[in-house]
Amino acid sequence: LGPTVTIGEILVEIVATTPGNGFAEPQPLYGPYPSGAPAIFIDQCGRMGGAAAMIGAVGADDFGRLNLDRLRRDGVDVSAVAVVPDLPTGSAFVRYRADGGRDFVFNMWTSAAGRIGWTPEAEALIARAGHLHVMGTLLGHRQVWEMIARAAPALKARGGTVSLDPNLRPELASDGDLRARLDRIVALSDLILPSGEELYIAAGLDPAIGESAALHRLFNAGVREIALKRGAAGSSALLADGTRHDAAAFAVTETDPTGAGDCFGGAYVACRRLGMAPAMALTYANAAGARNVTVRGPMEGAGTRDELDRFIAETGRRA
Numbered sequence: 001l002g003p004t005v006t007i008g009e010i011l012v013e014i015v016a017t018t019p020g021n022g023f024a025e026p027q028p029l030y031g032p033y034p035s036g037a038p039a040i041f042i043d044q045c046g047r048m049g050g051a052a053a054m055i056g057a058v059g060a061d062d063f064g065r066l067n068l069d070r071l072r073r074d075g076v077d078v079s080a081v082a083v084v085p086d087l088p089t090g091s092a093f094v095r096y097r098a099d100g101g102r103d104f105v106f107n108m109w110t111s112a113a114g115r116i117g118w119t120p121e122a123e124a125l126i127a128r129a130g131h132l133h134v135m136g137t138l139l140g141h142r143q144v145w146e147m148i149a150r151a152a153p154a155l156k157a158r159g160g161t162v163s164l165d166p167n168l169r170p171e172l173a174s175d176g177d178l179r180a181r182l183d184r185i186v187a188l189s190d191l192i193l194p195s196g197e198e199l200y201i202a203a204g205l206d207p208a209i210g211e212s213a214a215l216h217r218l219f220n221a222g223v224r225e226i227a228l229k230r231g232a233a234g235s236s237a238l239l240a241d242g243t244r245h246d247a248a249a250f251a252v253t254e255t256d257p258t259g260a261g262d263c264f265g266g267a268y269v270a271c272r273r274l275g276m277a278p279a280m281a282l283t284y285a286n287a288a289g290a291r292n293v294t295v296r297g298p299m300e301g302a303g304t305r306d307e308l309d310r311f312i313a314e315t316g317r318r319a
């Protein structure tokens, strides 16, 4: 089967060097760094050695070239990333507050990313894709949702697979239209990669119901595998046959938490598609998430298989 494909935003991220509240005064900045959750996911997939490709759009500017060069270097097929002549590449300015929260200034759907749509290259890529990874954030974006809603069933019908990162905010998941989209994509998903409360959002259940009831609901909906992310508490892989694997988090110092979940997902999906068993995929995913938080920049810490092997050999686990 063909490559792992994702659809969505490609951005640069520019990071304030000092904590504070917002961007209301001039300050030194780091970056630009290649970014965008789907781009981070697919970059980690490519670095792991799995066939990987992306549908997206960038401007004909340095920010677009920075992203395309990075994705190509890491083995991602960018033939279906459109270069839009009259809009800039998307950007996100991020400032970490002293309390650990983040403030963003985005130029996302008003940038070239707003032009993501069917092109001959995107059609050709979907026609030969073996796996589609869906970012939950995109269910609220009509144009991209329409692409996902057409691509996912077509892929499934010819024996391909689908994964979902249900990274939807709870208040959005209770919106009627979004709920229906989420239920539709859950029913098409072989693998779901939720973090924290997203397990319950994906299942459409209140967290008070407990983890096993939520898992049961998702397995009944046809999901075969769930990779649960728990930040600095590690991760778990749960299979529809009742098998469970838990991975303690690696003991690392967090420099920049952005992108951990996407690197985790990119490594997990790539490993499974390379034929590894869930326990081994979980080890690599757990390492990919942890390694990425040690480096500033949302995808700067994504790792190749060799780099992750070294990281696993050299890094202790949290108690």
Ligand code: ATP
Pocket: 195, 228, 229, 230, 231, 232, 233, 234, 235, 249, 250, 251, 252, 254, 257, 258, 259, 260, 261, 262, 264, 285, 286, 287, 288, 289, 290, 293
């Ligand atoms: P984000 O939205 O910030 O990209 P997420 O909420 O989807 O992330 P997390 O649970 O924060 O995902 O991180 C994904 C995985 O990365 C975790 O399950 C864990 O394996 C690893 N990880 C993340 N943060 C840390 C940390 N501080 N120490 C060790 N491992 C971590």
